[in-house]
Amino acid sequence: MARRLERLGESVILYDDSLASHIGPALFDPANWPDAEVAPGYAGGRGSTLFIEHAGQQWVLRHYHRGGFMGRWLDDEFPWLGLAHSRAFREWELLHWMQERSLPSPRPVAAHVRRRGLIYRADLVTVRIPDVRPLSTRLAAGPLPPAGWAAVGELIARFHAEGVFHADLTAHNIQIDSQGRLYLLDFDRGRRMPRPGRWQRRNLDRLQRSLRKISGGGIEFAEEHWQALLDAYRDSNAGDR
Structure with missing residues (x-):
């Protein structure tokens, strides 16, 4: 996986x-995908995640939205704290790191940040x-x-x-294929944790x-299902790193 960073006007794009060979801001505009299927079960909600086809490849396009109380007012706007702290770039980097360790998760294609002054909007494309x-x-x-x-x-x-904390581990974000393989x-907002701790219990809870x-x-x-899980x-020794 080779990474490239491009700056195009207000947009900054990190991609594989x-x-x-080239990805521009147009890729992230839902208006350019009028026939795209809304992706069920993916994060984002409100029709913000689409299945798209680009150059014969099947990708998932997700626009970042706020949740909770702040989402009522700002929706998809986030305070600018630098590229490395943007939600799209952080998720792209984490996914890239997990792919190197063969963890069953989406392969990152591109992260897009569009900054205007002190706020930004963001998108992520995965395979x-x-x-x-x-x-x-x-x-x-x-x-x-x-x-x-x-x-x-x-x-x-x-x-x-591997020290990976999932910020919203739900029955919707665990995916299963027809062969029973899980992802x-x-x-x-996920991140790598330096050591075992309460965060593991919080994920399970x-x-x-x-x-x-x-x-x-x-x-x-x-209860018997939860106990089997x-x-x-515990038998997998998740706390031993």
Whole structure:
């Protein structure tokens, strides 16, 4: 993976030039993708994540939005603290680092930051992982066997063993393909941690809350499922780094 940085007017773009010889700001404008499919289960919400095809490659385009109370007022505007601190560049770098360690996560294509004065807006393009759906969607289709819950625990343990903190570990950001292979998506605000600690427990607690929230209404999630996940997580020695 070779990286290239380009400055074009208000835009700064960091991209992998082994995937594209040139990337300009037009790539990140949804108006240029009128037939693109809105990507289900990806981060961003409000139709801000699209499946696009570029030069025969399947990519995912995501525009960054604020969440919570501030999102009502600023939506997609963030305070400028420098390129290295922009959400798009930080996520691109983390994804790049994880790819080097063969962690099952999206391959980064390009990060885009458009600055105006003291604020910026941002986008991220990643390679689309084929044939996946959110764990939440998989659970709606039927119960997950014990081995499936164990696989989820092992997945989380792999990332934790490398010191990767996921800022929003939910049943939507864990994705599963038709062969049962698992992936983690949406590393916005994720980061590498220097040592094991409470952050690992916080990740697990966040996932448990997510699973409890979607349980019922045809989705089965019981204590025995969570225990199978935890047992596999602990057996993987996630705390040993």
